Amino acid sequence: MIISLRGLAKNFGSVRAVDGVDLDIYQGEFLTLLGPSGSGKTTVLRMIAGFEAPDSGSIHLNGAEITHLPAYERDVNTVFQDYALFPHMDVISNIEYGLRVKGIGKVERREQAMVALQQVRLEGYENRKPNQLSGGQRQRVALARALVNRPAVLLLDEPLGALDLKLREQMQIELKELQRQVGITFIFVTHDQEEALTMSDRVAVFDRGKIQQLDKPAAIYERPSNEFVAGFVGISNLISGAAGEKLLGKPGTWLVRPEKIEIDAHVPGGRSTTGVIREVEYLGPATRFLVDLEGGISLMALRQNTSESSDKVASMRNSTVKVSWSIDSEFHVKN
Numbered sequence: 001m002i003i004s005l006r007g008l009a010k011n012f013g014s015v016r017a018v019d020g021v022d023l024d025i026y027q028g029e030f031l032t033l034l035g036p037s038g039s040g041k042t043t044v045l046r047m048i049a050g051f052e053a054p055d056s057g058s059i060h061l062n063g064a065e066i067t068h069l070p071a072y073e074r075d076v077n078t079v080f081q082d083y084a085l086f087p088h089m090d091v092i093s094n095i096e097y098g099l100r101v102k103g104i105g106k107v108e109r110r111e112q113a114m115v116a117l118q119q120v121r122l123e124g125y126e127n128r129k130p131n132q133l134s135g136g137q138r139q140r141v142a143l144a145r146a147l148v149n150r151p152a153v154l155l156l157d158e159p160l161g162a163l164d165l166k167l168r169e170q171m172q173i174e175l176k177e178l179q180r181q182v183g184i185t186f187i188f189v190t191h192d193q194e195e196a197l198t199m200s201d202r203v204a205v206f207d208r209g210k211i212q213q214l215d216k217p218a219a220i221y222e223r224p225s226n227e228f229v230a231g232f233v234g235i236s237n238l239i240s241g242a243a244g245e246k247l248l249g250k251p252g253t254w255l256v257r258p259e260k261i262e263i264d265a266h267v268p269g270g271r272s273t274t275g276v277i278r279e280v281e282y283l284g285p286a287t288r289f290l291v292d293l294e295g296g297i298s299l300m301a302l303r304q305n306t307s308e309s310s311d312k313v314a315s316m317r318n319s320t321v322k323v324s325w326s327i328d329s330e331f332h333v334k335n
């Protein structure tokens, strides 16, 4: 265990930003704090960094209590969304900065900074100023500047938030690769569920200052612990109430993911009903259908476009179709 949080809580005035968080993070793990805006994930990160003091609870790093240690005495580094680079310094000086503060000699710190520069694939850029770099390159410099200190834990606060989608997706892959390569524990904050699922070893889903679920990405998606997680991670069909009970023959709230629902195809031994297609969304590789079933239930279905043309799927709007899914794909969700 590299980080242990116990009963961590923080109020801002009357707002309970963090409401009793217990969390154990393993050495070398990529752990993501995921949740909607205002759910408390950044405050947790800032308390681990030492930028914010908890009202109660404790933080341990490698077995030693650091709850009240000043930020600069903690073996952690933070990478912020706005990069926080020194604009008047060139890339290599930015990266070396932490080593200089620690009093490491010129030759050695240049050597270590060059290694960090290679790790983020920015060789040749050492003498540029931050304003001569693209957003993605600036983000890499910010990473290198943190990595060069070889912290036990790297804290990343929405580090890809300012990048456009394409670059963001590319950086997600690079960041994950880099984390594997350097073996440093990463604690990553995001409100983007897709980002959390693709990059993390484990995800802690936050809502209203509390962890709602802590699990591997596949478990979060396939076995959400409650309605909040089911609704926040991925697109969910939640079937409940009297109409749901009539359809499924069982009470409670049940989750069926859109990709499990078949349109005009037979699922042996599965549920089978009819519905009217209200909306068709062509997504390129797949099409999303919104289907109204009898009894007032609407379901989202996702179908891969293996053979259909976009014209064919668009023409399905308002048509009556057979809707089916396997009973095994119904997952019971707690409130």
Ligand code: ATP
Residues within 6 Å of the ligand: 012, 015, 016, 017, 018, 035, 036, 037, 038, 039, 040, 041, 042, 043, 044, 191
């Ligand atoms: P976001 O994704 O928007 O950054 P978050 O999940 O990281 O959200 P926090 O930034 O931790 O959420 O905020 C949790 C709650 O605490 C919010 O209601 C926020 O308004 C409040 N809060 C955070 N920092 C402060 C502060 N310095 N002063 C007052 N209230 C604060």
